[in-house]
Amino acid sequence: MRSKKDPDRSRQAKGNFSRRGFIRGVGIGGGALGTGLLENAAEAAPATAASAGPGPVPITLNINGKPVNLTVEPRVTLLDALRNRLDLTGAKRVCDRGTCGACTVLMNGKSVYSCSVLAIDAQGKAIETIEGIAEPGKLHPVSAAFWNHDAQQCGYCTPGFVMAAKGFLAEHPNPNLEDVEHGLGGNLCRCGTYMGVRQAVLEAARTLKTQGGKNG
Amino acid sequence: MANTPDYSWPPMEARKVIGQSPKRLDGPAKASGRARYSSDLNPKDLLFGVYLTCPHAHARVTSVDTSAAEKIQGVTAVHVVSPAGTEIQWQGTEVAAVAAVTEEIARDAVGAIKVVYEVLPHLVKEEDVAQAGARAKAAGEILKGDPAAAFQQAAVVSEGHYGIPVITHCCLEPHGQTIQWQGDSVWAWPSTQDVTHYAGQLGQNLKVPAANVKVKMDYIGGGFGSKFSPDSWGEVCARLSQKSGGRPVRLFLDRATEQRIAGNRPSAYADIKIGGGKDGTITAWESHSWATGGFTGGGSPPLPYILDDSNHPIPNKRLVHTAISTNTGPFRAWRAPNNQQAAYLTCSAVEDFAAKAGLDPLGVFKLNLQYAPKVRQDLYGYQFDKAAELSEWKKLWKLRGQSAGPVKRGLGLGFSAWGGGGHTSQCNVTLHADGSVQVDIGTQDLGTGTRTIITQVAAETLGLPMAAIKLTIGSNDLPPDNASGGSTTVGGVSASTRKAAVNALAKLFDAAAPALGATADQLEAANGQIRVKGSPSKSLTWTAACKKIGAAGKIAETGINDQRNPSRELISSGTGGVQVADVSVDIETGIVKINRYVAVQDCGLIINPRLAESQVYGAVIMGISTALFERRFMDAATGAMLNADMEFYKLAGIGDIGEIKVYMDIRPENDKRGVIGLGEPPAIAICAAVGNAVANAIGVRVPHIPMTPDHVLDALEGRNA
């Protein structure tokens, strides 16, 4: 194929854009999960206001109310940081192009596609993932409603749907069916669970209201 | 055991757990994000696998240079899948794979592999059979009666062209696995519809004894018929692990590759001619069909669908089929293979015939049930009437094209048949002396509710609440079960579980009988007790009864369903369904909206109505998605799949499906037949019903699925020539 993609694809960055720190910090032991695969922060260039990278950079993310330190290249998406570095695998990688919604998380309370956010760019924002919305062993009212209405089959889209629904209900506490259909237009399901999802979101709205609007 | 135990289901009115709708057991795990799919696993020292795939539809690999990739720090293994000399027959074919300590490094390494191809001519499109040249191969002709004469004598003759495109499975969890191959042991965490047989197949590819391959899968993110084998990526992943010193490697396809090579439904196109009487009786059928399922061509869908019983078929027919080999990703089993195509082609042609005759298609379909299998004729008759009632057919249906205004409403019919049955399955039920109950079965839950169903059957049989049952599935250490395909899982596992539980209970009765002063055959299990039938006061609690288990400390019994000789007292096969689409078509935009969709489905004995309905809703929603949106776009010049994504490979969203009404036909005569799988049957007729509804609304046939604005407006504005 005669590709007309940018011609310098295979070329490594040069000049000002040095690849300092890139790779040097890895490869030994592979790193344990939970703190990031690119362990050696000392060898990674620190992020400054002006520039960071292209090699691994220490960053701090505020995830589910807690600061989390990790070291990633700037090109790592928030989704891949969550899944591959932090073992937070509720958000799924499905289309990986900001279309399907399976990777939905909340940033400052608003639903976003974490596949289309750079992890480094998510610093300073309150990131909420499905792992953080309920106490261990308990279900958030939105999750419970999904269960009650069988709004899941294979379940791979479900965490993204739950997070999109949670964000939607924060903005629309009294939705009707039409609102739900418009408000969850950013998520796709392949098994065909939409009938259940509609009812689940309406039920979750009622539950959240009787609980005094405590949506997480 | 002296007599064969009575395994049959308790009568409908006596069931305590079966027939109830407990929520799915894995619901909390899935709805909280805690469920761990194989693609979610992060074992210690995990490496990331990435594929390099071929951009060409047809090419010969001239050379593969991996030297630069191997030098990149962090790369642990490079494996060439298609070495020099390999002839590649479709875009997306795997050429090489890399494992590295991060996914980003693995991708960099893939980008550094240099492949030289000799690009060869390709064919990727099959809509126009005339363009296929030598790639079109005659694939059979069937002649019965004298169709030419029958058409001449027919009072009404209709002709039409119809097509249903290739669509992709588009499982949300892509194909792939995590594998660790260390020493002589292989641990595999795949995304598979066949946990039991995965080890044997992978072991064969790796030349490792199946006994050394451990397979585990808790959850699978969609399969729909496309995930039966370990595939080449299972082997490649294992080799990457081995080359990386035995570290685990996670290798899942990216979305574009998933769309290109990991499964699709073959297309089917046909020119169909129907002849018959003024009353709508069909007397002659002629079809020229063609299809592709990729490089191997495409088989003929069974035409005419359902109306073709071998003892009393349409008397005159001629079927000619052409298989077209294309340089496109290979087809895989898709929810009711070939039935969706057959239903679409047949129901469309019958609707056109009815319209030509000026008749209500409801009557024409019913009249021609004379050609359907005898055993199914009454069932379909009932279902057509029920579907008509629920869709308000009599009130809403008008002759084709009679709907007024720019937004036109129409109704359309489709019907289906499916086998089902129960696959081969073994279940072990262990009753421990402390009263705990263990159920083991090497099956998988595709999201159909298999876990819940098995637990319900065990609880029903043992007279216990579901919470008392500890079920384990999803590993090849467990008793063998078959692949989940063909709607055979619920039949298989419900039969094997029922039998294992009955067998175990018989042993428990033997142990408990002396304490109750009764014989084993006088005992029953109910409400958490073992008690004497007719004397409920003579009872032991479940726990007390289990204390009577002897020195072995447990009762372990097996139940088996053999697919070739199935447990007929428990399960059955053969379902029918009738569906009605009620649509609105905006003729100024060509946009089709579903107002209401009615699905009447025969389903045998229902173990869990909630889950059964979910299956039907799911099948219908997926069907609506295929009827309105989905098609694979291949580019003739470049051979590329242009919409290998989820942006232009369009799936229906939550607002795109209208209102769906499911009617489960659970009349006692159906319940008596036992358990029948539901994954496939309700997924068959949707394109047929929607296409017919659109034709009814706008007055002209839109030949090709999906019912998109381009197709609808092309038909309305006369561009179908």
Place this chain on the structure above:
Amino acid sequence: MQAFEYSNPASLKEATALLAASWGEADVLAGGTDLISLMKDSLHTPKRVVNIKSIHELGGIVRTAAGLRIGATVTMDELARNAEVRAGYPALADAAAGIPSPQIRHMGTVGGDLCQRPRCWYYRQGFGLLAMKEGKSLVTGGENQYHAIFGGGPAYFVSASSLGPALIALEAKVRLLSAKGARVIPAIEFFVTPQDESTREIALRPDEILTEILVLAAATHSATYEVRQKEALDWPLAAASVAIKMKGPVVGSARIVLGHVAPTPWEATAAGEWLAGKNITVETAEAAGKAAVEGAQPLSHNTYKVTLAKTAVKRALLAAAKVRA
């Protein structure tokens, strides 16, 4: 995705200093809904990515004497909800609200909407912006269901911008800033049809940042109508934005701009002029729709878009004039 240096400037001065004179060196990151995908597909391989979301002055919607100033990093969600936009510029609010995914509305920015690359599947598959192979367009002989019906080539992709048609109808301007200074150009001049692979479909230069949009204060009726098959996330198949200045009971002047039918938003000048002096009725709206698609040059598989464009114009006009069909 190729590795890159990430910059997070706090001021426009810093930001413009980080950009380069030619494409391919640096890319501006705002919402990321397009850029991240472009980088994943190696269609953009910048050495530096300049995040502009930390630059305070790029945010906010402010009323000025001249009209509205909409900052480049205002999200589509903010735009759709803004009371002034909804009241005074419904064409803009409609276009932003029409994006069916809340996630995209939360992330996507006004500047990003204008600067996003075409969704043409030939371009996205790496066959180039013009998708030429051996001197011939892949589009004209290929799968052009979602391609242009106006413009006549050599580019056949359609502008993906949701806001572009509305901004042109509203006679908005965009402000572009480089280290050398700022320039303000009419929105209609921002969109260009590239003639070769080395040019882009927007007038932005590699060293510039789109900083804001300036919408005139004008008493106009406006609306946007998008023809969308799906309620869920998808691109419109065709769209029309209209802005009408009334002269008593009749149209004084009207601007009609089509979206998703050409490599740029496509102004139907004659149709707008034809409406002057007329009442907006179902009949005149329909006639304007017909006039708007005159001269359309549909490709092998997209004649249907002519009907869609016509319908979009009619429905946008009726919505703007609040006439019930």
